[in-house]
């Protein structure tokens with residue numbers, strides 16, 4: 001349907017000439033002889049754009065513009081005037097006019113202004129829609145990759161279909177699983193997670209199916225498994241590619257029959273669970289190598305959602321950085337920080353082998369270490385792992401960071417131990433104590449980054465007792481972030 005333009009002018013000839021001209025260009029037109037009539041039309045029915053004279057009796061164009069903006073702030077209005085002064089044009093723009101044209105109007109200019117206004121409008125509407133979707137899914141990113149994911153979530157969530165979510169570590173697979181649950185018919189039920197890679201092989205069966213009292217040494221009481229806990233809800237099997245072969249066969253049976261027995265039990269339990277699974281492995285290759293059952297693969301892979309690595313969707317970086325920066329500033333009780341364009345350029349060039357999780361950690365460090373109010377290019381450069389090959393900047397306020405892998409490999413490599421902050425330079429403007437604290441903070445943040453924010457694992461890596469590690473974090477002003485993956489109870493706790 002052609003776009004409709006409301007033309008507002010007290011001169012009848014102008015109304016008719018403009019109307020003819022716009023209709024010839026393919027627009028529908030409505031005519032209003034005063035500001036008040038324009039307001040009535042806009043209140044009564046949808047209009048795509050307004051073209052309005054400034055000088056009119058009764059209500060002048062600027063007053064009408066202010067009222068139209070109050071009524072429909074998103075409606076694009078182009079003002080026109082035969083007596084246009086710079087002052088009037090500035091005022092009109094301040095009031096929200098999209099453009100200002102001088103009379104007599106040149107047809108070409110008018111059509112270009114109108115086309116631009118409508119295009120701008122369409123982009124704004126699209127953005128609003130995306131923002132609404134992001135808000136709905138707790139996920140940030142307006143690029144084509146994320147749009148595809150939002151659209152798949154929207155279509156898949158309400159079904160009972162099993163979904164396999166693939167992608168490198170830290171790309172947001174768990175967020176996708178949670179969004180699928182939150183928008184499913186099971187949303188009032190539980191969302192239960194099991195990280196198959198985090199549970200010792202000998203315990204995975206009892207984690208999934210539960211056990212009876214005395215089933216094995218240490219089974220001192222009956223315990224319900226994740227399947228039972230997820231009854232009438234969703235079970236998210238993270239890192240399913242790491243599930244031991246014997247368990248794959250047992251899982252297949254539950255998926256086929258919806259029945260299970262607790263370890264050491266004889267009673268058959270019926271469960272109503274939707275299973276979502278995620279992996280950073282290529283399961284087809286795992287099948288070819290004999291590590292994963294093909295029949296299980298087809299059972300869990302009814303719909304596949306791939307979460308691309310961050311380096312393949314750099315267009316999402318500004319939004320992600322902005323969101324994480326504001327969150328981190330609020331969490332650390334500091335005024336909002338801004339990223340300078342130079343800092344954004346530096347950050348956009350980094351490959352993020354640890355994907356969004358790594359970005360989030362880097363931004364958290366910025367919020368803790370940068371003095372602000374805006375992050376400079378050298379500060380951002382100093383923050384990024386050196387192995388990325390960026391030239392060392394002159395002395396900056398952020399201490400140097402340890403090396404990290406330069407390649408953008410398929411998964412975030414985890415060193416056995418976090419490296420000490422190599423390249424740490426003494427600084428004349430910090431006391432010895434402050435520099436020691438800076439270094440401690442760096443080591444802790446680095447350990448957390450390499451254990452995917454798992455506090456227990458990070459403490460273990462640094463050979464610190466967990467309670468001591470917490471105290472140290474607190475003393476250094478580091479709080480547990482929202483992304484903290486510390487399990488609440490038992491391995492893979494939700």
Ligand SMILES: Nc1ncnc2c1ncn2[C@@H]1O[C@H](COP(=O)(O)OP(=O)(O)OP(=O)(O)O)[C@@H](O)[C@H]1O
Nearest residue numbers: 139140141168169170171172173174175356357483
């Ligand atoms: N699109 C996004 N918007 C906002 N935050 C995101 C987005 N994607 C990922 N994150 C954040 O990045 C971190 C890692 O996300 P998540 O745990 O979902 O990744 P994952 O792919 O499941 O990782 P892993 O494979 O290591 O378990 C979390 O803090 C999450 O909130």
